[in-house]
Every structure is written in C-alpha cells, then in structure tokens.
Amino acid sequence: MSELTEDELKNNYREVKERIAEAAKRAGRDPKEVTLLAVSKTKPVSNIRTLMAEGQRAFGENYVQELTEKISEIGDAAEWHMIGHLQRNKVKYIIGKVRLIHAVDSVRLAEQIEKEAVKTGSEADVLMEVNIAREESKWGFMEEEALDAAHEIAAFPHVHLHGLMTSAPIAENPEDNRKYFSGLRELARRIGEEGFDNVSMDTLSMGMTQDYEVAVEEGATIVRVGSAIFGKRNYGVKEVPSGEK
Numbered sequence: 386m387s388e389l390t391e392d393e394l395k396n397n398y399r400e401v402k403e404r405i406a407e408a409a410k411r412a413g414r415d416p417k418e419v420t421l422l423a424v425s426k427t428k429p430v431s432n433i434r435t436l437m438a439e440g441q442r443a444f445g446e447n448y449v450q451e452l453t454e455k456i457s458e459i460g461d462a463a464e465w466h467m468i469g470h471l472q473r474n475k476v477k478y479i480i481g482k483v484r485l486i487h488a489v490d491s492v493r494l495a496e497q498i499e500k501e502a503v504k505t506g507s508e509a510d511v512l513m514e515v516n517i518a519r520e521e522s523k524w525g526f527m528e529e530e531a532l533d534a535a536h537e538i539a540a541f542p543h544v545h546l547h548g549l550m551t552s553a554p555i556a557e558n559p560e561d562n563r564k565y566f567s568g569l570r571e572l573a574r575r576i577g578e579e580g581f582d583n584v585s586m587d588t589l590s591m592g593m594t595q596d597y598e599v600a601v602e603e604g605a606t607i608v609r610v611g612s613a614i615f616g617k618r619n620y621g622v623k624e625v626p627s628g629e630k
C-alpha cells in the first residue's frame with residue numbers, strides 16, 4: 386500500500402486541525418483546550434517528522450515495541466502517548482518515556498506502573514480506560530466499576546490519574562456515539578466530585594477519525610486521530626484494531 390505524499394499528509398493534518406477548531410467553536414469552547422494526538426501506529430518515522438515540521442508535537446502509539454523504536458529515533462522532540470492496551474510485563478519498557486498512558490484498564494496495571502515508577506525514580510500520568518458502550522470486545526472498566534477503581538488508583542503515589550479515555554463503537558453515523566462521549570464526561574465529573582487525593586479529572590481522551598468532531602463538541606480534551614491524517618493503515622499481521630481484545 387502506498388504512503389501519502391508529504392503534501393497529502395500536510396493537507397490532511399491542516400484539515401483535521403481546522404475541523405477540531407470549528408467543532409470547538411460550535412460548542413463554545415476554546416480550540417486550545419483540545420489537543421490533537423496524531424496516531425502514528427504502523428506509519429513511518431518520516432511521516433512523524435513531516436508533521437513535526439508543521440508544528441505537531443503529540444503522537445500516539447499502540448504497540449510497545451513500535452513506540453520504543455520511534456522514541457529512540459526521534460526522542461524528546463515529540464511528546465509520546467501510549468494509547469493501546471498495555472500488558473503489565475511491558476510497563477518497564479515505557480515508564481518515564483511517555484507523557485501519558487491512556488488505557489489503564491485494571492488496578493493491577495496501575496499497581497505495576499507504580500512499582501516501575503518507584504524503581505526508576507519517575508512518576509506516571511495516566512487515564513483510566515472505560516468501556517462506556519459496554520462492548521463485549523473491548524478492554525476497559527465498566528462504568529459502575531470506575532469510581533471505586535479511581536479511588537484505589539489514587540492510593541498509588543507515583544501514579545497520577547488525570548481523567549478518562551474511551552474508544553466508542555464503530556459507527557456509520559458519528560452522532561450515534563454522542564451519548565457515549567457525554568456519558569464519559571458525566572462519569573469524569575462524578576469521579577472528580579469525590580475529590581480523591583492525587584486524582585484530577587481534567588482530561589477526556591475520546592474521539593477518533595470517525596467521530597472526533599462530535600467528541601470535541603462533547604468535551605474531549607484529547608482526540609486520537611490516525612487515518613484521517615495518515616491515510617488508511619496497512620493491516621499487517623501485527624495489528625489488532627483500536628484496543629480490541
């Protein structure tokens with residue numbers, strides 16, 4: 386499968402930025418409240434560099450090995466986000482190297498992050514993944530488990546819980562996912578009200594290529610956009626789509 390040209394990539398990028406800004410304005414929000422996370426999984430480092438030259442800083446990756454390879458090539462000039470399902474035995478490879486771990490889906494994973502953070506003298510900013518649409522195939526806490534889990538995660542002093550993340554169902558019509566995005570926002574508000582020490586519910590990571598504009602209208606502070614920027618992914622042997630089990 387052919388990669389996009391540099392111009393195509395830049396045009397896609399500008400269009401996504403523009404649409405985010407418009408969605409924010411429609412909702413009476415400041416576009417600066419929304420971070421575009423460019424999801425570069427399976428895409429070459431050359432594409433990342435092209436976007437960095439356009440001013441993009443934050444990149445999201447799903448696979449630990451691909452993430453660490455890209456970090457070793459590009460380093461701190463970019464900001465790295467781990468957005469995929471994370472196995473406990475892989476935490477050690479990314480601890481201290483990423484700006485945010487989006488998909489903490491068990492208290493045991495948070496505990497492992499705590500251990501590795503202590504070991505390496507670092508701290509970790511994380512989000513809890515919530516399976517807000519209750520899909521059989523997805524990782525994440527169920528809505529009714531989230532508050533207690535947040536309370537438990539709050540007890541790990543080197544793990545800082547900043548909010549919630551979700552991957553909404555595949556939808557023909559992005560409007561179908563609006564209820565899930567508003568549901569995640571509402572859940573974050575309820576958890577925030579508890580005032581747990583070491584927890585701030587200031588980040589909502591939601592919205593992908595199919596539905597990021599609706600997510601922005603519903604309060605997303607991070608949208609994770611891959612194919613609208615980089616083009617379709619080459620589904621090789623290694624890819625399992627978006628956080629599916």
Ligand SMILES: *Cc1c(COP(=O)(O)O)cnc(C)c1O
Binds near residue numbers: 426468552593595628
């Ligand atoms: C791949 C992926 C994305 C980006 O998906 P697109 O539909 O290409 O925008 C976002 N979030 C997660 C968790 C992913 O795995």
